[in-house]
Amino acid sequence: MTDRPWLKAYPPGVPADIDPSQYSSLVALMEQSFRQYSDRVAYSFLGKDVTFGETDSISQAFAAYLQGLGLVRGDRVAIMMPNVPQYPMAVAAILRAGFVVVNVNPLYTPRELEHQLKDSGSKAIVIIENFAATLEQCIAATPVKHVVLCAMGDRLGLLKGALVNYVVRNVKKMVPAFHLPGAVRFNEAVAIGTRATLARPDIKPDDVAVLQYTGGTTGVSKGAVLLHRNVVANVLQSEAWNAPQMAKIPSDEQPTTVCALPLYHIFAFTVNMMLSLRTGGKNILIPNPRDLPAVLKELSKHTFHSFPAVNTLFNGLANHPDFNTVNWSNLKVSLGGGMAVQGAVAKLWLEKTGCPICEGYGLSETSPSASCNPTTGTEFTGTIGLPIPSTYMKLLDDEGVEVTAQGQPGEIAIKGPQVMAGYWQRPDETAKVMTADGYFKSGDIGIVDERGFFKIIDRKKDMVLVSGFNVYPNEVEDVVAQLDGVMECAVVGVADDKTGEAVKLVIVKKNPALTEAQVREYCKANLTGYKQPKVIEFRTDLPKTPVGKILRRELRDKK
Numbered sequence: 001m002t003d004r005p006w007l008k009a010y011p012p013g014v015p016a017d018i019d020p021s022q023y024s025s026l027v028a029l030m031e032q033s034f035r036q037y038s039d040r041v042a043y044s045f046l047g048k049d050v051t052f053g054e055t056d057s058i059s060q061a062f063a064a065y066l067q068g069l070g071l072v073r074g075d076r077v078a079i080m081m082p083n084v085p086q087y088p089m090a091v092a093a094i095l096r097a098g099f100v101v102v103n104v105n106p107l108y109t110p111r112e113l114e115h116q117l118k119d120s121g122s123k124a125i126v127i128i129e130n131f132a133a134t135l136e137q138c139i140a141a142t143p144v145k146h147v148v149l150c151a152m153g154d155r156l157g158l159l160k161g162a163l164v165n166y167v168v169r170n171v172k173k174m175v176p177a178f179h180l181p182g183a184v185r186f187n188e189a190v191a192i193g194t195r196a197t198l199a200r201p202d203i204k205p206d207d208v209a210v211l212q213y214t215g216g217t218t219g220v221s222k223g224a225v226l227l228h229r230n231v232v233a234n235v236l237q238s239e240a241w242n243a244p245q246m247a248k249i250p251s252d253e254q255p256t257t258v259c260a261l262p263l264y265h266i267f268a269f270t271v272n273m274m275l276s277l278r279t280g281g282k283n284i285l286i287p288n289p290r291d292l293p294a295v296l297k298e299l300s301k302h303t304f305h306s307f308p309a310v311n312t313l314f315n316g317l318a319n320h321p322d323f324n325t326v327n328w329s330n331l332k333v334s335l336g337g338g339m340a341v342q343g344a345v346a347k348l349w350l351e352k353t354g355c356p357i358c359e360g361y362g363l364s365e366t367s368p369s370a371s372c373n374p375t376t377g378t379e380f381t382g383t384i385g386l387p388i389p390s391t392y393m394k395l396l397d398d399e400g401v402e403v404t405a406q407g408q409p410g411e412i413a414i415k416g417p418q419v420m421a422g423y424w425q426r427p428d429e430t431a432k433v434m435t436a437d438g439y440f441k442s443g444d445i446g447i448v449d450e451r452g453f454f455k456i457i458d459r460k461k462d463m464v465l466v467s468g469f470n471v472y473p474n475e476v477e478d479v480v481a482q483l484d485g486v487m488e489c490a491v492v493g494v495a496d497d498k499t500g501e502a503v504k505l506v507i508v509k510k511n512p513a514l515t516e517a518q519v520r521e522y523c524k525a526n527l528t529g530y531k532q533p534k535v536i537e538f539r540t541d542l543p544k545t546p547v548g549k550i551l552r553r554e555l556r557d558k559k
Contacts, residue, residue: 006386006452011244011376017390018240020233020417025203027095029232030277031056037280040254043085044302045285046164048156050085052280058190059092065193066097069146071123073098073201076211078117078125078144079264080104080135083285085155086186087263088273090126090148095228098201101210102223103264106131107528111479112221114138120211120223120424126150126186130168132178139180147183152287154186205229211424212266214364214470221475223424224364226266233417234367235274237388242306245332245375246279249305253330255281257306258299260289260313266368267337267468271308281306289313296322303327308335310468312499315345318352328353333375335360337368338468339500340456346380359384361456365433365440367418371454383455384446391416392439393454395446400435411460412446413439462552464493464501466530471503473552476533479526483519485511490542492556494535505533506555508541 007016023029034056043050066077077094079101081087094101102120104113106128113134117125124146127135132149139147152168153161169175184192209231211223249255257276261268276283284302286295296317314336317323334349336357346357358375361384362368371393373385387393395403395410403410419440422430433441445458464471473491480489487510496502507519516536523532543554 004387004392004452005450009374009386009451009453011374013244013247014374015240015389018233018236018417020229020236020390021205022236023232024205025095025207025228026209026231026274027203027228029235029274030092030095033277033280040280041282042276043088043283043285045083045085045287046152046156046160047301048085048160050155052277055085055089055092059089059096060198061190061193061196062089062093062186063097063193064196064198065189066093066099066124067199068192068196069124071097071099071146074100074208075124076100076102076120076122078102078104078120078122078127080106080108080113080125080127080131081150081264082106082128082287083259083263083268084128084150084152084287085285086126086128086150088283089155091263091269091273095203095209096198096200098203098207100208103210103212103266103269105262105264105528108134109526109528110134110137111526112528114141115221116213116223117142117144119221120213124148128152129175129178132180132183133176136178136180147180148186148189149180149183150186203228205232206421208421210266210269212269212364222426222429225421225424226367227421230367230418230420231270231274233390234270234369235278237390237416237418238271238275238369239278240389241369241372242275242333242335242375246305248332249330253303253305255279255306256302256304257281257283257308258286258304259283260286260295261308261310261338261468262289265338265468266364267308267362270367271335271337271369292316292320293322296320296326299326303330305330306333306335307331308337310338311336311341311345312339312467314341314349314357315498318345318348323352328355331355333358335372335375337362339465341380342500343380343382350380356380361385361454363440363442365420365442366414366416367420369418370414370416370442373453381453383449383453385454386452387414387416387454391418393448394439395448396435396439396441406450407447409445409447409457412442412444412454412456414442415439462492464491464503466493466496466501466503467499469530471531476503476505476523476527476531480505480507480519480523483514483522485509485514485518488542488550490550490552490555491533492552494556496534499530502534503531504535504537504555506537506539506542508539 038053153164360372443461493501
């Protein structure tokens with residue numbers, strides 16, 4: 001599909017292609033904005049504003065501090081935090097110092113964290129103290145030599161910061177005891193770096209910017225290698241796509257985006273943080289999107305224009321009794337991604353806000369955006385939209401041959417400047433997903449209509465999508481199989497009104513005394529929340545092929 005029939009369906013003003021070469025790196029993009037928008041607010045967090053200029057100076061000092069640790073160009077530095085101002089500051093610092101960002105889910109268990117730190121070879125980690133106890137349990141088995149500790153109140157000023165930290169530590173008891181000798185506090189690291197000089201590396205488009213971890217068909221999480229030019233391209237693609245709607249913001253208002261998606265997720269990393277840096281926009285940082293009353297209370301204080309979210313969050317907010325305490329009338333773009341948007345949720349959101357949910361599609365491997373519905377649309381299409389500028393998509397059959405018959409399903413394959421360089425140190429896994437002509441095979445089965453709108457109808461992989469997070473059955477099965485009393489087990493996804501899909505675990509017992517409570521307790525200790533089974537079922541046997549392969553599809557069909 002090289003002629004791109006979908007270009008005819010583009011809204012006026014959206015270009016067929018973008019020019020990713022206008023920036024040599026993400027650092028060039030950020031530094032231009034730091035200069036251009038120095039006095040503007042970049043982040044609003046718990047009532048405190050942080051400007052582009054402050055982000056610039058603090059990240060520069062922190063970058064100098066990191067270089068002073070003896071790290072060398074290309075070294076990996078992990079970040080394990082919720083949406084706090086230190087996150088974007090740390091990202092800017094790591095990239096400016098010539099290092100690679102490794103985004104880590106702060107809710108990981110010690111087992112999951114250990115794997116990612118070892119696999120990435122991270123030499124340093126910037127972590128919020130709330131999760132330091134997790135790091136303490138696995139740090140000895142990892143290459144991490146340097147720990148920078150952040151606290152919720154670090155950037156809130158002396159009085160407010162001290163109060164917030166007191167409440168988080170002593171009232172809400174959100175910081176379990178930990179012992180990490182040699183760890184340095186974030187503000188102290190910045191102070192040390194202020195007295196040092198940043199050696200400015202010459203960062204090229206093909207240098208690695210981010211290792212974005214994603215599940216593997218083997219059950220092992222692997223790092224998608226995103227180069228500076230991959231993320232730069234996706235920022236420019238996203239900007240071009242949103243432009244027809246964002247152009248309607250009054251000239252005296254700063255473009256403002258709700259950042260409720262976690263920044264460690266590539267969706268928020270690119271579409272919230274990096275895109276707002278490019279456009280001089282403000283991000284309202286939401287540290288805990290699950291606390292809906294707190295989200296709504298924060299949003300009631302702001303004028304905002306853009307809201308990237310997952311179906312679960314749109315649904316939770318739209319059904320919350322406090323929904324109308326917020327002024328939604330300035331909203332220009334509601335961007336749904338990470339998981340399928342449900343028609344009923346889209347309908348309710350449009351009724352309540354007047355701004356339709358515009359569903360897009362992408363993966364960690366595509367930095368992430370690959371396709372999106374036009375932001376000028378007024379109704380929910382139930383599709384993943386059109387390939388965005390400079391992007392090619394086609395459908396492949398099992399032999400890798402393009403499916404050309406209208407309405408015929410095939411695996412969605414994506415080509416464009418946002419497609420990753422490969423998986424970190426896994427040429428075998430990279431070879432499985434990249435075609436000879438440079439397309440990335442998504443594992444999603446889709447169809448395309450005559451206008452070029454793609455629709456996902458199934459998944460090739462057995463992945464379960466829980467509120468926009470990938471859960472790979474093999475990983476959960478590998479963990480559960482190690483529990484005493486389990487003979488064998490299988491994991492499938494089942495429909496769930498709240499999260500789209502949920503994890504169902506089927507177990508054949510070795511020890512009849514094994515209980516559901518024991519299984520749940522074990523899963524809680526070894527798997528982060530969204531990977532834990534919602535439904536647990538015990539059976540005497542599992543359906544299998546003659547060769548002995550477990551038939552997950554049968555388990556799915558027998559809800």
